[in-house]
Amino acid sequence: MIQTNFLVIGSGVAGLTFASKIAQALPEKTVTIVTKADEEESNTKYAQGGVAVVLDMKEDSFQKHIQDTLVAGDGLCNPEVVEMVVKKGPKRLKELMAWGASFDIDASGKLELGKEGGHSEHRVVHHKDLTGYEVERALLENLRRLPNVTILTYHFAIDLITEHHLEVPKSKQVFCYGAYVLDQKTGDIITVKADSTLLATGGIGHVYGHTTNPVIATGDGIAMAYRAKAEIRDMEFVQFHPTALYTVKEGPSFLISEAVRGFGAILRDKNGHRFMPDYDERAELASRDIVSQSIDNELKKSGDTSVFLDCTHLDIDQFKRHFPTIYKECLANHIAIETDWIPVVPAAHYLCGGIVVDKDGRTSINNLFACGECSRTGLHGANRLASNSLLEALVYAHNIYKYHVSHPTDSLSIAIPEWNDEGTRIPKEHILILHNLKKLQALMRDYVGIVRSNDRLAKAVLHLDLIYKEVEELYKNSKVTTTLCELRNMINVAHLTIGQSLKRKENKGGYYNIDNNTAS
Structure with missing residues (x-):
């Protein structure tokens, strides 16, 4: 068992920013980062565009950026959240630059501002077409200097630990006590007990196969939170990037x-x-x-x-x-x-919905926080404005850090059982996992793509149910592997996306159903 004060699952801009800030502010506390690939692999790394932030107050304004975000979100943004994120943006960018992130400058020596779709002004700060890579580099360099931070690479979070794993009376309030984590190199499953857990696991793009996301984007955080009974919302709003x-x-x-x-x-x-x-x-x-x-x-x-x-x-x-x-x-x-x-x-690019959080990044489960693409903050509404994602991650990581500093979390004395895989065996038929993965991806592309219909969504439910039953049977009888757990997570994500698509009766932003009469 590993005991830590702060468990961060994911190593993109959201997770690394929070980890850096909390580790520096509370040097007596321990921070453990779990990432299923190497520490540099994340959706952040592949963000080409940049960070949307208002810097030129002569040509631009907070109000213009707010309005552009609200228009893109098609009436479903939370206006208070939009205002908060936009207005806090410049300060968070300056912090990032102070940590060593460099951005392109123009001939006069000022930050060069780009313009992207949906923006009324030039306000996107960038590092050539490798902005995410540069942000990731700066954050990791800063983090490696901190002695109270441990990064567990090639470790895969299987499930959050909540009351249903413990021999305690069930209550209306659910608490998170950490996570069960697979060491992918040894096959051992480690119990990580944490006072506070942050999900910063990125997006779901691999559910569609054709995606701009790296292969690690399998919706793990959302699926774990869903199985732990956290509130998940707006999963129908999958943003497709127009130009892959x-x-x-x-x-x-x-x-x-x-x-x-x-x-x-x-x-x-x-x-x-x-x-x-x-x-x-x-x-x-x-x-x-x-x-x-x-x-x-x-x-x-x-x-x-x-x-x-x-x-x-x-x-x-x-x-x-x-x-x-x-x-x-x-x-x-x-x-x-x-x-x-x-x-x-x-191609599938970004999820606008996810784990519901408040302005402090708190989920509906106690001691569980979410940040970045896996979270649903209310900023994006029905459609994310270009280059607002890195901005959102920086602002919310800071908010979560500030919350923890002002609301210290008590260390938990509760006993947590080790992972029990008695009676399971190593799966020999990996072809079953690959076959079901390809079926799932084809299902999502063909039935739950850019343009949907009630008939296709209803058929998707039936097809997904068959895949689900086969994979759950395999999961119950097998020792866990990364590929099997990822497939299980993607099935959960597909279930949420299809179910919430069927419930939406009007077309908004990135969601379009030919059977809905009300167009945005």
């Missing part, structure tokens, strides 16, 4: 940043027609839900496999300076953007 590079290869899709369209790139069909003005007066700079639905409609009409992003009219030297990674990836796929259009398709 189209290739025939399997695996995560390479993201062509929103900032490329902000830079002046144009979307065309195979005949060269610029189609976005047909759908929205903002054209390529419309919000992501509009652009994704428009591309989906074009592909359904034409039967084509992709549309195209035309950059041939742009200043290529400037493009290379701003987007070196994108330029190199295109070349690696035999696309010379000086002369060639880039084939693109929408």
Whole structure:
């Protein structure tokens, strides 16, 4: 058993920011970070665009950023949360820079501000097209200097520990006491007892297969919280990024940043027609839900496999300076953007819903907090405004840290049993796991994609039930493995997404059902 004051599950911007702040503020306390890959692997690492923050008060204002966020969220944002996050943004960015994160500057020496879809002004701070990677680097360097922080790499959180694991009277209030964690290298399951647990586990993109997320994005935190009876909301609002590079290869899709369209790139069909003005007066700079639905409609009409992003009219030297990674990836796929259009398709990108939290990041379970993409704060509503995600993670990680400093958590003396896998065996048929994973991903893509229908969702429920029964039987009789637990988590996430989609009777933001009469 490991005993720690603060357990952080996940090593993206949300988890690392909280861990750094709480470890420095309370040096006598211990912080344990659990991450299922190496410490650098997270959704944060792949964030190309940047951090949306109001810095130029002459051209921009808090009110404009608030309004842009509310418009993108299509009436479902919490206005108080939006105002709080936007107004706290500049200070949180300065802290990040003080920790060593560097961002692009213009000729005058000021931070260079980009503009992305849905934004009325230039306000996106970026580090070329590798902003997330730079943020992750700075946070990890700061964290490694702190002696009271332990990072457990290649450790997979299986389940949260709550009353149902303990021989205690059940009460109306549920408490979290830590988590059971699989050491992926030894196969041992460790009981991690914690006074406070933070879920910062990222998104769910791998549930769809075609995604801009890394393969670790399997909805683990949301699934664990759901099984622990935490409140989960707005799972129907899966944001599809409009422009993922189209290739025939399997695996995560390479993201062509929103900032490329902000830079002046144009979307065309195979005949060269610029189609976005047909759908929205903002054209390529419309919000992501509009652009994704428009591309989906074009592909359904034409039967084509992709549309195209035309950059041939742009200043290529400037493009290379701003987007070196994108330029190199295109070349690696035999696309010379000086002369060639880039084939693109929408791909699952970001979840706007998740574990419900208040302004202090508290979930409906005592001593359990959530931050980052796995949380549902009320900031995004029905559709996330571009580059608001890193901002949200920075602000909420700070709020959670401040809450812990002012509300110390007592160490828990309760006895926690070790993990019991008596009677189970190592699964020999890994093909069963892979087969069900592919069935699940195809189900979500075909039945629960950008455009949905009541009929497809109802069929999805039936298909998912078959997958669920087979995997649960396998889980009950097998020693746990990462792939089996990830599949189980993705099935939970799919169940939540489908169920909450069926309950939504009007189209809002990123959610579109052809059987709903009320369009946003």
